[in-house]
Amino acid sequence: MYRSNWLSFEEWKDQGMPILGTTSTEAVKLYDAALTQYVGWYDDPVMGGIAHTMAKLEQADPNFILGKAFTLSMKLFGFSENYFYNQDLKMEVDGLKPAIQMSQSNWLGAASIWEEILDEYPTDLHALKMAFYMYQYNGQRKKQFNAVERVYPFFQRNNIVNAAYTDGLYAFVLEETGNYSEAEKYAKMGLMKNGYDGWATHALAHTYLMQKRYGEGQNFMKDTCKLWTTANLLACHNYWHFALFHLSDGKADEAVYLLDNEILPRFRSTQTPISITNASSLLYRLFLMEPEKCPLSKDQMATTFNEIYSVSKQYLNRHILPFADIHYMMTCIGSGHTVEAADLVETFKTSPYATTHPEMLPILVDFMSSMLYYHEGNFTKATDMLLSIKNSLHLIGGSVAQQDIFNQMLIASATKSSNPSHHKISQDHQL
Ligand SMILES: [Fe+2]
DSSP states (O other), X not given: OOOXXXXXXXXXXHTTOOOOSOOOHHHHHHHXXXXXXHHHTOOOGGXXXXXXXXXXXHHHOTTOHHHHHHHHHHHHTTSSOOTTTOTHXXXXXXXXXXXXXXXXXXXXXXXXXXXXXXXXXXXXXXXXXXXXXXXXXXXXXXXXXXXXXXXXXXXXXXXXXXXXXXXXXXXXXXXXXXXXXXXXXXXXXXXXXXXXXXXXXXXXXXXXXXXXXXXXXXXXXXXXXXXXXXXXXXXXXXXXXXXXXXXXTTOHHHHHHHIIIIIHHHHHHHOOHHHHHHHHHHHHHHHHSOGGGOSSOHHHHHHHHHHHHHHHTTTTTOOSOHHHHHHHHHHHHHTTXXXXXXXXXXXXXXXXHHHHOGGGHHHHHHHHHHHHXXXXXXXXXXXXHHHHHXXXXXXXXXXXXXXXXXXXXXXXXXXXXXXXXXXXXXXXXXX
């Protein structure tokens, strides 16, 4: 199921990707091994996992620019580090143009540079994946689609390794732009080539969800979980999708079972911002439910939120990415840390991110404030605030499915609002 013959200099050249900047065959092969695990979302046990592979890559040739760009990009896109937070990064990223943009949270500036690299090397999966996520977490769905669509044909040549992973990438951008029939076709094509492909699995899950095919989604995730859990770096998020099928199908108990037995254990073992977003967004959906329909008591919910908060607190007020911030806000509110929640709003206003992205300032401040109003029971104010920014909320980033939390919030607060004109809103905002 895993590749083991890593590409040499000559073989990279045959792929249309001549590797420059090193004479180390070991470094070149380790770059392939690290990139393959990243694209496939798995830790290869033979290679000691992706983190170990990257450490070996750095040791093999510390001056190998492409390898350094890869390891730095991975670090910078973990939602926890940037130039403003960690000054040492400036040294590390010196001379690495896209990484410099990423280190300053200039995600779209970085995407432009990754795109320039793709102009020259359209089969550069490293550049493609990076551009893909820069757009994903900055609300640029159309650009994300265009980035994949324009290079996808180049992967159809016979000898491109890892080309099968681009079916899942293409399926995802088709789904995010509303072309569900084509998305399903490409996701299934990717899974035919590699049943272990966690991202193609994920793209198909998105496609089922958007079409409200909850039963098919649940069966698919259940029947194939032995395969997609091998993509261990994505399994937490794929379980989030599995739980979402249950929740959307009125089976909140089963969603809670997956939260307790699959999502939280993965959150505990990784403690990454990404795992925080999965755990907190599912829990926040349960928090927004009417209490009589929610299987968790108030105390149980507060205990779990508190556990997530205890990990999140190290990342508060860094303001690397709005998408991460809104999930930290969920953990602050859900765990009763209202002072820290208010601080999160205030510190965002003067953060380097807000200075360099002034267009995001009112959107994020109003969204996080609406969460606070909701928590305080001021549902009318929360609803008014959400309505005033609802057409801009997509800029916070994340997938359509992840952004459904905005709809859930609007529905929950409009339903409880004292303004009768808000009560009709809930019917118009179901996913
Ligand atoms: Fe997803």
